[in-house]
Amino acid sequence: MGQDQTDNASNTDGEAPDLHLQWSDLEDSSSYVNDLAGATEQVGDDATEPKDTLALAVTAAIASESLGKALDHDWALYTPQDAAVVASAIHATIHASIGNLRALEQAVRQVAERGDVTIPDLSGWVAPEQENLADALDRLTGTAHQLEEDLGMLAPAVHSLNKSPARYRPPANVHEATMAVAAIFGASAEIKQADNHRPDDLVNGCGCSLTITQGGDKAYFYYSDSGWHLMRHSAATVSEDGSMVWTNNPFFDVQEPLAHPEQSAQGIRSAMGAHGDA
Secondary structure (H helix, E strand, O other): OOOOOHHHHOOOOOOOOOHHHHHHHHOOOOOHHHHHHHHHHHHHHHOOOHHHHHHHHHHHHHHHHHHHHHHOOOOOOOOHHHHHHHHHHHHHHHHHHHHHHHHHHHHHHHHHHOOOOOOOOOOOOOOHHHOOHHHHHHHHHHHHHHHHHHHOOOHHHHHHHHHOOOOOOOOOOHHHHHHHHHHHHHHHEEEEOOOOOOOOOOOOOOOOEEEEEEOOEEEEEEEEOOEEEEEEHHHOEEOOOOOEEOOOOOEOOOOOOOOOHHHHHHHHHHHHHHHOOO
16 A cells, blocks of 8 residues: 555646545455455446345445544554545545435436325425425435535545655565564564565465564564464463464454554554463
8 A cells, every 4th residue: 555646646626536446456456345345336237126225325324434433543544645545535435425416316206207206396494304305305406516516625635645755665575574573673573584485475475484572472473374473472382292382363463464564563562462471
């Protein structure tokens, strides 16, 4: 994440750049977006009944709420360019919502054309709780119009976020990520270099590992099986031949192969500090 995409955002006028689509096409090598969005797109393509419409509406609301939960995390973003992708996606979401409000108004009128509901005249100036179906449809189109007027304010923010210089540069590969964590812990991290070194392997890792001493405990830290692992000595069972066996899940909270080294270090300190006396 966080790669420079300023060439795609040089024009600060008009619509926001579709950075979220560019990120999905160019950087989502794990197909994570496809895994999350694929089923939704399929339902949208095949939608013919109210259950499809309602399911998509609820899913959209849940996705927006879940984004808020993700943004609340301390490590939600690494760079302003990450923020630009999110802002671009929010821009696209609002833009689609404007169209959806108008489409919703037309869909209700389609129900009326079938004779399944009657649309009365507008109530005029009445309290909201006294408004009728016509008033509701008027509010849908009015809200769409207001959002459309306000949406232009967001586009310059996307451009500005995307061109803001970031000091952080992500590791180029898993090996760099591992060595960066080792550098943070200094003498507390013992590096074991792999005989069969694979620095760019995002599935099995580079083959290197760290033995980290922290909070009175030791732990192996390495990348393998598409994830980071932290295996604390204190959590292991020692067999008769002296080898260590772990029965707990060795996966680490941080799973991004090119994660921010400080995030990984923070997670290691937290895990070892919380379980150092285990």
